[in-house]
Amino acid sequence: MNLEFPRIKARVTRRLSLLICAAMLVAACGSGDDRARESVLNRGIGAEPESLDTHKSRTNQAGDVQRDLGEGLTAYAADGELVLAAAERYEISEDGRQYTFWLRPEGRWSNGDRVTAADFVYSFRRLVKPQTAAFYAEQSLGDVVNAVEIIAGKKAVEDLGVEAIDDLRLRITLKYPVPYFLALLTHPSTFPMHRPSVELHGDAHARPGKLVSNGAYKLQAWEVGSYIEIVRNEYYRLNEQTSIDRVRHHFTPEDTVELNRYRAGELDITFSVPSESFDQMKKERPDELRVSPFLAVYYYGFNLTRAPFKGNPKLRQSLSMAIDRETLTRNVTGRGEAPAYGWVPPGTNNYEPRQFLYADMTKAARHAKARELYREAGYSEEHPLRVEIRYNTAESHRRIALAVQSMWRDVLGVESTLINEEAQVLLQNIRMRQVTQVFRLSWTGDYNDAHTFLSVMESDNPSNLTGYSNPEYDLLMDKAATRSDPELRQVYLEEAEKLLLSEHPVIPLYFYVNKSMVSPRVRGWGDNVLNYHYSQHLSLSDSD
Amino acid sequence: MSYLAAIKPIVRKSRENRTIVVSLSILLLIGLLALIGPWLSPHHYASTDFEHSFVGPFAGDWHLFGTDDLGRDLFVRTMLGVKVTLFVAIIASVVSLGIGVAYGAIAGYVGGNVDAVMMRIVDALYALPFIFFVILLMVVFERNFLLIFVAIGAINWLDMARIVRGQTLSLKQREFVDAARLIGVSGRGIIFRHITPNLFGVVVVYMTLTIPQAILVESLLSFLGLGVQEPQTSLGALVNGGVGNMERAPWLLLMPAIVLALILLCFNFLGDGLRDAVDPKKKT
């Protein structure tokens, strides 16, 4: 049953031919000279990773570095295509619950040890062990037999549905079929772990000089507050294809500072582009500015557990309709973001995103309808809605909140107050559901599937922060989850989104884009919806 | 001696001092502009206009200082910033003044062991990394406008306490204090009716020097994103917003920065001048 990823094998053979070509090229040039000149890539990655221990981190930034250092059973190619990585072949049982992976016999750790199925078993067990307290344990392995029980301390780690059949064969048993399971296995938390070094160094095993990894690079240095440096792993199975010898992942929490560094030639790739400078970059360096869709949605949530939004879909819809998303994306965010009239971003695999019914109406008609609904909900010019908009402190959120405030005032006469809070405070307030009314949030897809977005709105999902709870919606999601027929599953998911949008528990504002400056000397950069750019796919031209 | 009588000689001397006259006039002018300017402009500080963002200064439709990223009029916002900043700074100074004067006067007047202990506490508080506590305070109590005043005031009272104590020590030796004590005025009466009025001159001078410090702390907090709530603003917040846009729209940085620098310069010059007027010995 290999319906989801038919292109994997084709990619592998293409890779193989690439390898042969590369080998021939190296032989033809004579390798002496290019070896002497080491190529170094400097890339900005945003905030500093909290840890390189794949079980202790959770930020995308940590993931970006970990994907260079390690390798899971599957991975993504430069264009975002799912490919096999540490595994060379896999089989799925008829009922879709049992996965068997054949590891590549040439897989090596950065110290030369062989990568075995036992390394995966060790890693998976450590991931779900309660003492590890891994953030991603449930996200990555929650569908595996007994994983949730082990995390909750109710079963022993040995009960996990993962076993090493022999040195190179690994079997994973799921509770039910999970169509996106191969995509979950690209996440760094599912990378294998080198047991001897973890047991020797304990909590410090992921530090420079101690970390043993199985990817294209190995950890050289971590200058806290400044950068992480990684160098070529000579033992890596595709070492011959790795072009860049040394990569520095610079921490660039401030996008304006980052852009200055890029312009001063200190960085080859930026993590972001500040909106203040976006137009200027577009004009001055159009070839270096890379913008592409990203699987993430920016939205305003309602507190559905309290007045005025509890049981008041008309008011919610009227507020949603009064926001002019075209103006918002053109004049306020201004970096090529797509206006969001639905919940699941375009570009999601095997899915046809739904839209609000009003998406096709003209602006004037929309506003008229919004005012009508506003009145029906019991508000008017004399009796305006008074509401607080909360957002976490950041320049972009501030601008959007101001824009939404003025749109609501102009169209409906809503009197809103802006409250910016620090991220931790805002989250706490949202979770308490006491003082919040409207609040800013976003959701980033973990894998390329509509499920990662739609599951957020399930009643029992901890990340469902609006308090939305609809048994009908949950039922549709359950049906989709247990269906192994992909087409039927898609129908259920789309039905769920349609239902969700008709109830307006959230106001999706826009779908994010990836925006980076990429120096002309960087080759092999591929735009993709997950914004993964493995350093091993990149190379540097020698022109300058 | 009344409070009014205490500042009379300062006023007299100040009239003769050009620095004081000039800086005070500029400050009054800015303050007046901040009060009436927004009335004269057709724009409101919070109204956005997405079709007219980043309009340059003096470029039509009465945008004297141009517009910001959301098309809001920068002149009106700068004037609002002046109002908010001055308000914050003055309240903060009054807080520090209240604590500092009471603390310093009591320590200086009572003297002895009480004085020693009280001054040791001041020394101990000096060792606290205050800026860290202010940041923590802002984090703990979220964005509470009132708290900004109190936090900033709480930083600045230590200097005031030391100065007031020193002055009180010397005033205590003077005849009128002895006279008051002889006719049976209580300690509290002497401190608040006889000593503090005599401190008034010094206190006014140091307050003009405390205000620019308070402005700086406020703008530092704004720089760290811990300032007032939008669409309200302060000069620090405006400058901070301008920094991000300084290449595309330098006026967003320059206009509020110039106003901020001007206010700070005037306060510093004013304080210097007043200090000279109060204490001719220190004239530099």
Add this chain to the structure above:
Amino acid sequence: MLRYALLRILGAIPTLLLVIALAFLMVHAAPGGPFDAERVLPPEIEANVARAYHLDESLAQQFVRYLSGLVRGDLGPSYRYRDYSVADLIGRALPVTLQLGLLAMSLAVVVGIAAGLTAALSKNSYVDRFVTGVAMTGISVPVFVIAPVMVLIFAVYLDWLPASWTGGSGVSRLVLPGVALALPQIAYIARLTRASMIAVLSSDYVRTARAQGLRTRSIVRYHALKPAMLPLLSYLGPAIAGILTGSVVIEEVFGIPGVGQFFIRGALNRDYTLVMGIVIFYATLVILLNLVVDLLYGILDPRIRGR
């Protein structure tokens, strides 16, 4: 002298305890915990994390745990940088902040004194007016305005100096932040030096020396310089505090991995142990430096030596 120093150090212990208690209460009173994120953790994982970091204990238990660690010299693990301990982090960040602080401090002292003396010796001349004016501006314009403008001019447009910490090496990357950090202190010291030098020059004994026919240069060098520097010495304490505060902003603007940046990140991320560690460390530093300044003062000023 030694006894005085010991007494002062003992006297600082209550201050330190106050700092620790205040900081502990404040970080734990802040809403939100170190592990909250938009992607909310499933309850069983949240419980595991709390247990791993003893956050499930009562506040009093946590405080005792922290204090007992502190007595053993253990500042605890960082919650944000999960591979590192707080001591590791401070140990890494401190050399950076020290380099920057020392550079700024020496710049401030050398340039400030030179400018102040020049101005004092040519009182009311154009040079004096210029120095006074520049110094006043230096005090008045906030460092977070000066620093980005300097980056724009010297790193982006002129391309003379690196825009950030990691973009350069050695001294070059210290120049812009060092100068920006030093500017307000240069201004203060110049003003202070000028005022105090003028006061000393108009004092009786200098007038006597002058009446005896000594040249200005030797008067300044042998009679006026030392007493004129005394007020400066007592300013060193506030100056150090000012540089510590300023370095928080400067480190943010230039992306310098110093202690100030860790503090802000720590406070925003609720990295309880990191914030506590830095506060305690800085308080200790300020107390010790003030003590050194006091002792120096005692050595240089004969009037209070007998104390």
